[in-house]
Structures are given as C-alpha cells and as structure tokens.
Amino acid sequence: MLPFTFQNPTKILFGEGMVSRLGEQVRSFGSTILLVYGSGSIKKSGLYDQVLEQLKSIDARVVELSGIEPNPRLTSVYKGIELCRSEKVDFILAVGGGSVLDAAKAIAAGALYEGDVWDFCIHKAVIQQAIPLGTILTLSATGSEMNGNAVISNWELKQKRAFGSPHVYPAFSILDPTLTYSVPRNQTVNGAVDIMSHVFEQYFSRTTDTPLQERLCESILQTVIENTPIAIEQPDNYEARANLMWCGTLALNGGLISAGMQNDWASHGIEHEISAIYDIPHGAGLSIVFPNWMKYVYKERIDRFAQFAERVWGIKRDSRSDEEVALAGIEATRAFFTSIGAQARLAEFEIDREHIDEMAKEAVLFGPLGSFKKLEQTDVRQILEMSL
C-alpha cells in the first residue's frame, strides 16, 4: 500500500424526495444562484419546478444557464463564467448528469480566475479558489457529485481534457434515485459502463498488498453487474436505481476505494481522444476501448486479472492456468457489455481509421498514458486498431 491523503467534504442527501431539502442546503451560501442544466429534460420531469420552488422559498435570485452538452463544451463554460461575473453569483447549482456537474465545476473555478479557464485543463494553472457549488444528480455514472474532477471539451481544438481540485468538491449533492427513472435505456447502459470503468482504472494497479481496496472495487463491480439488467428492464425499480446511484458515487470518490493504490486512467485518456473528435457518449467509448485495453495489458499482472475473473465474474478455475482464467474474465466483461446493449466497435458509430494517428498522437501529448502499462503512441494506436 502506498502513502496517501484523503479528504472528501461533500455532504450527501440520498433518497426519494430529498429535493425538498434543497432550500435549507443552499440558504447559507448567499442569495444569487446560477442554475446550470442541460437539454431541458428536467422541465419535462417536473424537477425544474421543484428546484425553483425550493429556491424561491429562501428568496434566492436565480440566474439560468441551460443547454449544457453531453460532452460539456468550453463555450458553455465561458457563458457560465460571464453570468457569474455579470450577475455576481454566490452559489452554483448544477442539476443533471456528469456533464452538467463538470461544466458547473469549470464555471465555479473559472469565474474566480483572471486567465482562461482552459488553463486548468492543460496544466497551465492550478485552481486556487472557486464559487461554492451544489448538485442534484439525475444520472448514475460520473461520480462528479462527490469528487473534485471535471472533463471539458474544447471543440475548436478537438481536445477533451480533465482537471481536478479540492476547491470544486460540491458542498452538497442530492441523490434521489427516482430522478433516474426517466433516464433512457442507452444512458443507463452508458452510465453503468462508466461506473465499472472508473473502478477498472483503479483496480488494475501495479500496487501490491491492498486487499481491502481490491475488495471494495470488486464490491462495486458485482453490484453494478447485478443491478444494471434490472434497471434496464424495470426503469422504475427503486432498489436497482438506488444501488446503481450509490455505486456511481463511491466508484469515483476522491480516491476512497483505491486509497494507497496507483491508478491507471489510460483507457479514459484514449476515450477522450475519440469523443473529442467524434462526440460519442463517454460510456459508449469506454465500452469499446476497455476490453481491448485489458487484452493489450493483462500480461503485466495476470494474477490481478485472474482474481478479477474469479471474484467479480464468478469464473471457476477448474484446471485452467492463471492466464486462461484472466482471459475468460476479459471475455466475460465484453459479453456483459454486449448483453446490456453497450457498443463493442467504433464501426458502430461509423468511425474508421481516418483520424487514428491523430488520436494516438494527441493521447500522449503530455507523456505516456497510464501506469499499469505505460502506453506510448504506438500502443495507443494498436488499442484503437483493436477497437475499430
């Protein structure tokens, strides 16, 4: 186990009807609220009205920024920053999925920074302060509701980059599983893949002697595997939705489940290059890339992949070698993704090899990707080839 520091101050309010506690949570932060949301599905569901009612009950002045994209764009972040400055916003409330939350974090940090907020994404500046923010989550996937991370797309540069800071942890996040009942099937699927991928990035680690952390990871994976098919078949199954929601939050939680472990994040790096150019859903990109990454790197630690196969997928060892069991686990991962309707090939999005060199080159712009196996440009290119 490696040394680590851990702190996660976000307050979680979890359960049906928790939106009724929004007003009391926001009250202490000030009176002008920037409400950030996406395409307007929160208006159809009635959540928007509930939120406004809560904010009205504390006499808040509400400024709105809607239309945040699925891969949130820098242009939307700029709009939010402008609003924060012109309207003297005290608090940002993000209502939506990971994209909305990530955009809100970028706005929160960018509004108090004199330079270009994109600087945070390209390691040109470090976040020193941010407007406080809170979230109401409507999609189980990202973990953004209880961490300090965000991913922003710069559409002009065709770049998708992440930043992280203790200053953008949400002050609170309201997690009501019933708000995810109306999530379309493909988004439920992509969310499940995203949660599992977050765990994979932590679980497939070179760090040894981390038995508790490994089991925490396996616990989330098993629970997602059990509950995703239920949520797909019965979109209003409270327990399945609740289990997925809590899995998503704990999966990427400021490092909780992998404290003391080196993380990888190469697959996310590769996926970001794909969706930076083709704007495909993050979860779909991960579903395509991750099993191929696994096949490409598993020999680095066959023992971990064999453990994954046995504990997560319940694969019996019988008389097989570690390597055979490991490969069976990777196949089971692909089979599960396919069974829930997740994509397996870039061709399903009509993506061919046209930009493959460009993606491989961009992926390693700041150096080799990952730590489980350090991937150079040629490695990334091969994984992309396997994904076509």
Added chain:
Amino acid sequence: MLPFTFQNPTKILFGEGMVSRLGEQVRSFGSTILLVYGSGSIKKSGLYDQVLEQLKSIDARVVELSGIEPNPRLTSVYKGIELCRSEKVDFILAVGGGSVLDAAKAIAAGALYEGDVWDFCIHKAVIQQAIPLGTILTLSATGSEMNGNAVISNWELKQKRAFGSPHVYPAFSILDPTLTYSVPRNQTVNGAVDIMSHVFEQYFSRTTDTPLQERLCESILQTVIENTPIAIEQPDNYEARANLMWCGTLALNGGLISAGMQNDWASHGIEHEISAIYDIPHGAGLSIVFPNWMKYVYKERIDRFAQFAERVWGIKRDSRSDEEVALAGIEATRAFFTSIGAQARLAEFEIDREHIDEMAKEAVLFGPLGSFKKLEQTDVRQILEMSL
C-alpha cells in the same frame, strides 16, 4: 435501502512518516495546543518527541494532559476541560488509541458548553460547538479517528455512555501503521475484534436491498481475518498493520459502509455495561458477547447469517440448510476469536453473575437495545448468562 445523509470531512494522512506533516496541519488552528495522551508509551516510542518537535516548529504553546485511561473516564475529561478554559486552548491534539481520541472529543465539546459534559452522554444536551481537534492514531480499532463518536465512562455512577456529533469529527488524523508495531499482542487482538464488531453492528441489519453495503462490510471482515494473524506473528509487518489500520478507519466512518441501513449496536450496549462495572478492555468484552448475541438473534434473519457464513468465512453450503450454514458461521466467528487469543467467557476475567441483573437493567435504561432484534432486559440477561 433507507434514505440517508452522509458527510465526513476528516482529512486522512496515511503512511509511514506522516507525523512529519503534523506542524503544517495544526498551524492554521491557532497557537495554544492541548496535547492529550495516555500512559506514556508514546514517550518510550519516541513519538512524543516527534510531536513536540513538530509543534515547536510552528511556535505552538503546548499544554499537556496525560494519563487518559483505557476506558476513558469522565474525571479525565473534566481535567481537560479545565485546562482548555484556563489556558485558552485553540486546538486539541489527541495522540493514542480510541480512548485518548474519545476523551479529546469530550473535552473539545465540553470546554465550550456551560453545563456538565456528561449531559451529552445521557441525552440531556446536544453538542452545538467544539474546539477543533486532530489525532495521531497509535492503535487500530476504534474508528474514532474518522468519525464523530466517543464513549466515556462515569466511574462513580458505573456508567459507560456514547455520544455523537458532527462537531467533533477530527479536522485531520495521521495514520502511520509503523506507530502500531509496538502495540502489545492482546491489544492488537482486542483491536481486531473491535473492528469486526463495528462491522457486525452494521451488517446484521433488517434493512433489505443493500447489496453494495453488505459487500463493503464483508470486504472489511475478510481483510481483518486475513491480516490479524499476520500482525500478531509479525508485529512489524507494515502491510498487515496498514491493512488493519485502514480497515479500522473505514469500519466506523460516520456510516459510510452502512449508508441506508438500520444499525443495531445492542452488543456494544451490553459490553458497555460489563466494562462500566468491571473495567475490562472493550474488545475483550465484545469478543465474549458478540457470538452469544449472534446465537440469540440469528433466527431474525437466517439469510443474512447464512450469507455471512458463506461469503466471509468461505463455508461451503453442501447439502446443508440455511440455518445450519448460519450456525456454522457463528461457530467460525467464535473459533477465529479464540484462535487469535481473544476471550470467550466472562469467567476469564473472574466475572460471575453477581451484577448480572444490574447490568441487564442498566442496558435498557433508555429503552430496548438494538434493532435487529429489540432486546428487553430479560433478553440482555440471557445473553449475559450465555457469556458467563
């Protein structure tokens, strides 16, 4: 899953040598520090000198309170409160195991309360504020390093009572596994039993549809079971000590592993009555009581006990009934406790039935104990009888 709120702001600094970061952590809280510790083993180990050096490096004025007892006594808390007031203490630093940490929390809350700090333990008052505190942990057991709970013994009244408050979460806790190398064998054993018992209190729950939480509990139990014998045999095995330490912290972490589950805490209630009168180690009392509690209540949810047997102890089902498997799991628990040298009977502390009625009566002073099965006075008496 039940609705819940969760927030845990404590910052963890985990790993060998983390004491070197004490100064920077304390600096922002002020200049007069109350240093709380126990019997003086920290002087033998050299930790005391390191701490003073760190505090000197930030020009802190140090006031000392030593001699905190294993079951920390109200009289010691009073002394600490007096010191906080007379010396105008800005920050409390607890260096030790759970007893020292718990005493520090009571001092922190009591110093800013006009009435008797004991009021918090008997539900006569609710903590509204506290002097900020930090901890350096020297024993893996309590979880007190990352929660808002404390247990105090009132020796005059022969009462041992718990309180909890968001105001007494440590601002930071330094967890260096090497500081536990010198923990005597019996304290390592009692600590392991304490950690497992904390998980039991949460895991044996009537709440259904909590698959992730159950697995998180099982993860900790399995890891403690694997690592305790190693730590006993090789007291300076870093990995075993680190694993136990992180298990202890996550096991009782403001409700993290059982968010959305009803907890029980009857066995702790019973143990508190025993050690309130006989002053035996908390972990030893739990080792005696818990398997008997299990035998007494398992029929309330045979399925959960059977799952416990299979997943935690790896007991094969074969052709046995749920009940047979459940009972085998309880036997395995007792056998494990015995194998690591934990006590099984009150007689080992020369405790007979003399005060058994008194303990049973006191245990239910505020109503029936627990929630898995609500225990009345006669139930508690029977569990105590089974424990003689």
